[in-house]
Amino acid sequence: MATLYSTHLSTSSSQSYPYSSFTSKLGNLQRMASISFPKRFLTAKLSVHSLTNSHQNAVAIQDGAVETTVTPVEGASPIKNLKDGLLSVTPPDESKEGERFDINGNESSVSITVVGASGDLAKKKIFPALFALYYEDCLPEHFTIYGYARSKMTDAELRNMVSKTLTCRIDKRENCGEKMDQFLERCFYHSGQYDSQENFTDLDKKLKEHEGGRISNRLFYLSIPPDIFIDAVKCASLSASSANGWTRVIVEKPFGRDSESSAALTKSLKRYLTEDQIFRIDHYLGKELVENLSVLRFSNLIFEPLWSRQYIRNVQLLFSEDFGTEGRILTITGIIRDIMQNHLLQILALFAMETPVSLDAEDIRNEKVKVLRSMRPLQLENVVIGQYKSHTRGGVTYPAYIDDKTVPKDSLTPTFAAAALFIDNARWDGVPFLMKAGKALNSKGAEIRIQFRHVPGNLYNRNFGTDLDQATNEIVIRVQPDEAIYLKINNKVPGLGMRLDRSHLNLHYSARYSKEIPDAYERLLLDAIEGERRLFIRSDELDAAWSLFTPVLKELEEKKIIPEYYPYGSRGPAGAHYLAARYNVRWGDLSIDQ
Numbered sequence: 001m002a003t004l005y006s007t008h009l010s011t012s013s014s015q016s017y018p019y020s021s022f023t024s025k026l027g028n029l030q031r032m033a034s035i036s037f038p039k040r041f042l043t044a045k046l047s048v049h050s051l052t053n054s055h056q057n058a059v060a061i062q063d064g065a066v067e068t069t070v071t072p073v074e075g076a077s078p079i080k081n082l083k084d085g086l087l088s089v090t091p092p093d094e095s096k097e098g099e100r101f102d103i104n105g106n107e108s109s110v111s112i113t114v115v116g117a118s119g120d121l122a123k124k125k126i127f128p129a130l131f132a133l134y135y136e137d138c139l140p141e142h143f144t145i146y147g148y149a150r151s152k153m154t155d156a157e158l159r160n161m162v163s164k165t166l167t168c169r170i171d172k173r174e175n176c177g178e179k180m181d182q183f184l185e186r187c188f189y190h191s192g193q194y195d196s197q198e199n200f201t202d203l204d205k206k207l208k209e210h211e212g213g214r215i216s217n218r219l220f221y222l223s224i225p226p227d228i229f230i231d232a233v234k235c236a237s238l239s240a241s242s243a244n245g246w247t248r249v250i251v252e253k254p255f256g257r258d259s260e261s262s263a264a265l266t267k268s269l270k271r272y273l274t275e276d277q278i279f280r281i282d283h284y285l286g287k288e289l290v291e292n293l294s295v296l297r298f299s300n301l302i303f304e305p306l307w308s309r310q311y312i313r314n315v316q317l318l319f320s321e322d323f324g325t326e327g328r329i330l331t332i333t334g335i336i337r338d339i340m341q342n343h344l345l346q347i348l349a350l351f352a353m354e355t356p357v358s359l360d361a362e363d364i365r366n367e368k369v370k371v372l373r374s375m376r377p378l379q380l381e382n383v384v385i386g387q388y389k390s391h392t393r394g395g396v397t398y399p400a401y402i403d404d405k406t407v408p409k410d411s412l413t414p415t416f417a418a419a420a421l422f423i424d425n426a427r428w429d430g431v432p433f434l435m436k437a438g439k440a441l442n443s444k445g446a447e448i449r450i451q452f453r454h455v456p457g458n459l460y461n462r463n464f465g466t467d468l469d470q471a472t473n474e475i476v477i478r479v480q481p482d483e484a485i486y487l488k489i490n491n492k493v494p495g496l497g498m499r500l501d502r503s504h505l506n507l508h509y510s511a512r513y514s515k516e517i518p519d520a521y522e523r524l525l526l527d528a529i530e531g532e533r534r535l536f537i538r539s540d541e542l543d544a545a546w547s548l549f550t551p552v553l554k555e556l557e558e559k560k561i562i563p564e565y566y567p568y569g570s571r572g573p574a575g576a577h578y579l580a581a582r583y584n585v586r587w588g589d590l591s592i593d594q
């Protein structure tokens, strides 16, 4: 820390930074200090400390300058001179450096290349998420977006394609059309092969033109089928990497189809990229309520003490879709690879991990790996698989999985699975973690259910009838749709008698928060741009995840286990109930008081 009029600002970590000018306007009750110093400190936090504690600080960071207002609290004497104050700057996180400014304060740019821009994911998720970030002013000043794919398209055609999927949030409609036009002007297209270094060199030239001599930071989003990941990574890395900034690559799942292929993919990626450059995306980690899991656990005293085998009877991780596969890649992967091994397992790891040392990406990922490595590989006897069959309802016939043109008629690929997993550590010993995931079911949603044990010696047992399980507490974290967290409790029905019912203590997001919840891809894209790795999967996490599922996946395939067939639009196969019953569990999503 240093006094205000020194020529150097010292930081709390005792680094000092030069600043070029300083002015202050002294008022009677309010003093305003305006300081300008290299722009890279725009991300720094500035605070003013008065010599006494009797002054409140307000800090506004504006383009190119930092303004701070020092206001005496009621009853305190006005500051006579700003020299009375001390000023400190918290330095920007160096690991995220290279984003807007280099070490000398030179401006930088970010170029985002969507590889596979003509595809479904790019249209449905990536471009709309980028637009939402642009609308919210979250993208850097100098950014360019390039679509890259084999299809022939002009810039105008790409813009036309992208414009069809852009929307503004319900609560953010101001200047929406104008913003869309401005965003589209920053989108360009380059047609090329995924395995052509020459084509990527041409892309490099175009990117350089847009970067205009600024520090160049480049993000490649691989939105292409997995068998061409390596070709694209090789060409992007060898021919279109940034020469003076960072180069990062977002990789979409599937990350292989078992332990061996995943390890081979990682090995190949690492021929061209370092682990720090690889951002393996699991979009469920970007969902609001999944991110909130840690907040819920670690910032509320009431939850963490209950978070163990002592109080929790079982945990359920549920995913359902009310539509079928409709030609998508499930044909090769199946629901275990598509949903369980990644989305549900990631949620489980966040749910069950020990308290991380800090919120740093590596600390969190270390804890996730630990919990995954404490798990027993899934056993065949703990899995039920299903496949949907055709069903006619209300005069409409819904197709079977095998009616899809891309699916062989004798396919045994599961479109539904239920599984019981166990964590062999002190916290979770013996607690079943039940997963259930399916397509073409009767509802669409994703949730976490935590069912608690019985109250010992419960005075009110006789009010619950014979089914005591129905009277235990349950926390439901509804990830989607209609985000909510609620706790099921037993409550006295008002009146002169003593009748109990099950009621919900409910945090219903749409009622509590007026802001629309950002799409998971927005958060993840922003994190990748900012170099925040917390929500991306590290390679050892991925290895641990695959080692839990690979043996059973092999066994299912080798033994050609026949799935239980369930009608399109139903609740799934009965086998899931038997599996849960083996561990004294009832699926919470099927109870009457959901």
Ligand SMILES: NC(=O)C1=CN([C@@H]2O[C@H](COP(=O)(O)OP(=O)(O)OC[C@H]3O[C@@H](n4cnc5c(N)ncnc54)[C@H](OP(=O)(O)O)[C@@H]3O)[C@@H](O)[C@H]2O)C=CC1
Pocket (backbone or CB within 6 Å): 116, 117, 118, 119, 120, 121, 122, 124, 149, 150, 151, 194, 222, 223, 224, 225, 226, 228, 252, 253, 254, 329
């Ligand atoms: N769609 C989704 O909702 C989700 C997708 N993913 C993953 O994201 C990635 C992209 O998904 P999605 O957009 O659905 O994929 P697409 O099948 O739509 O493929 C994207 C683009 O890749 C090119 N492409 C497709 N097949 C081939 C091929 N055999 N050889 C060379 N190029 C090909 C095509 O572009 P062109 O012909 O113009 O070169 C296509 O437009 C995949 O890895 C997928 O697993 C993950 C989660 C959800």
Ligand SMILES: O=C1O[C@H](COP(=O)(O)O)[C@@H](O)[C@H](O)[C@H]1O
Pocket (backbone or CB within 6 Å): 283, 321, 328, 330, 338
């Ligand atoms: O990764 C995938 O996720 C989607 C479901 O994502 P959501 O955000 O809409 O819940 C699923 O449909 C797809 O099969 C799977 O690959």
